[in-house]
Amino acid sequence: MAGYLTTHVLDTARGCPAEGLKIALYKVSGNSHSKLVEMQTNTDGRTDSPILPMDHFKTGTYELIFFAGDYLRDTHQVSEDLLFLDQIPIRFGMSDPESHYHVPLLLSAHGYSTYRGS
Template sequence: MAGLTTHVLDTATGLPVSGLKIELWSADGQNRLAERVTNSDGRTDKPLVAADDAEDGFYEIRFFVEDYLKSFPKESPFFDLISIRFRYSAGRPHHHVPLLLSPFGYSTYRGS
């Protein structure tokens, strides 16, 4: 799938995170470009942006994690929103920016 994709995995349980709202924003925070919800595989059903529609530059993905983290009964959520800013290069047809999430930490990387 070309363009910009993501997925969310819970590293505490080893399972995909479903039902998580994700938004794609311009890096200046002025324009919401897409809104998606993760499916049962922790992925979105379509890219956040198609390769033909993406322009070179910085973008921000916002992962709304608070409701999901409330499912861990012993702790109040440590995070409510995780924001990842990155550079998109139109010369590279596919960018994948996953979120690996646990109740008290997260990581990401430029995937393939």
């Protein structure tokens, strides 16, 4: 089985999945970023398909950008122009070509947490 990448975003302030949050995935090489895909979370806070499916999976360094500011404004949790959290970048490495990598995000207007999930 080939590797693949998924995510799950939960809105910890409202106690529900973060529906409609835009996510972009970049391949990182040194100081260069190459955008691979942009997706949006569904009603369960997940993307409808893997962010990086098996047929496109390669080991290396990647960065997920979570567009939290847009989501927080859309859900009326913030109204400021200058937000404490706007775009949340999470840079990580995937070294096993056979693994499922899962990078969840627990989000509120003033904090977030992530980990390697299963």
